[in-house]
Amino acid sequence: MYDFDIERPKSIAEAVASMGDDVQALGGGQTLIPTLKQRLASPEKLVSLTGIAEMKGICTGDDGRLCIGGATTHADVAAHEGTFAGLAQLAGRIGDPAVRNRGTIGGSLANNDPAACYPAAVLGTGAGVVTDRREIAADEFFDGMFSTALDEGEIITEVRFPVPQKSSYQKFVQPASRFALVGVFVARYADGVRVAVTGASEDGVYRWSEAEDALGKQFDAGVLADLEVAAEGMMEDVHGGPDYRAHLVKVMTARAVTAAR
């Protein structure tokens, strides 16, 4: 690998002070380290967030939202089943056990891989992404493939999830990478249903509003039968074309509705 500097701050304030031109925050590194090896990114300095105790852990906030520190690993979220089963289920199927022991929720969201799992949960619940300087609503956060509303040097410190009555994430796994070929997060709230799709669109994670409307009237997989998913704008690669992905969106949404608990 090329040569770079690394710092391991102990607090969010120290981490923020260490950011700057050509400096990259490092979460669990499960995407960033392979990216550096391939020279797809080459910052001069990394600021590791893994030593910051105040960025780790899970609790329920005063407003009832489930608050997860930005440096909390997938394994820790997967083990926290009691409050929000759909999220724990999603976290427990990311990558493999060793990846889940290092990868973090903040790192996944900041990277916004178009086939990553967490963006579907964040958009599918209308969660708030809290940074060192503000809270960003999920609907404003994701900005197309590998792009977010984060400013240069801004660090995700916490994510706050409104806990749904029922939810499920269903992923059609791309077997080599274990990313989602298509993944759908469905969440039912007292005032409506949210459906977020990852792995499918060229624009990254998105909400399927027709399904949300139909499921809001009747929360039953059968109501999806009459809906059309357009192939236009869906990703195409060796694993599946736009038609196939469009088909999977409907299939995985139906499975998520049926599995929701």
Place this chain on the structure above:
Amino acid sequence: MVHVTMTVNGNAVTGEVEGRTLLVDFLRDDLRLTGTHVGCDTSQCGACVVHVDGLAVKACTMLAAEADGAAVATIEGQANADGSLNVIQQAFQDHHGLQCGFCTPGMVMSAAALLMENPKPSEAEVRDYLEGNMCRCTGYQNIVKAIMAASGQDVATVSVA
């Protein structure tokens, strides 16, 4: 350079590492603990699995500087104190859970992490836990048998997947 202090298999070690030094390179090149293998170097294959503070991680996808202060366990520390194979290693030998052996250090370390967290896993749980460990020789059958046996369970029922 970054100064690091950690324990590796219970022994205190210190070193000077570059920012880019991977944990697996620190273990292999600086400490000469070459039992941890590098297969793919892209966090796919799991040959480099070690434990950091009791958790399985891929040592090719963690920087050595980030292991500062941690307790690291590698395959070299797995044998019993008298040098005999531990229960997992012995089960791999008894059930022929390896052929070329390249993936075995990672397999044994993943198996050890699984059994710490789930002492009596089902066959499905064993196969699921090995999702990030690749073996290109065995077809996994005898690896799964070995891990089931190491957990004290009957291996006659292990399916032909």
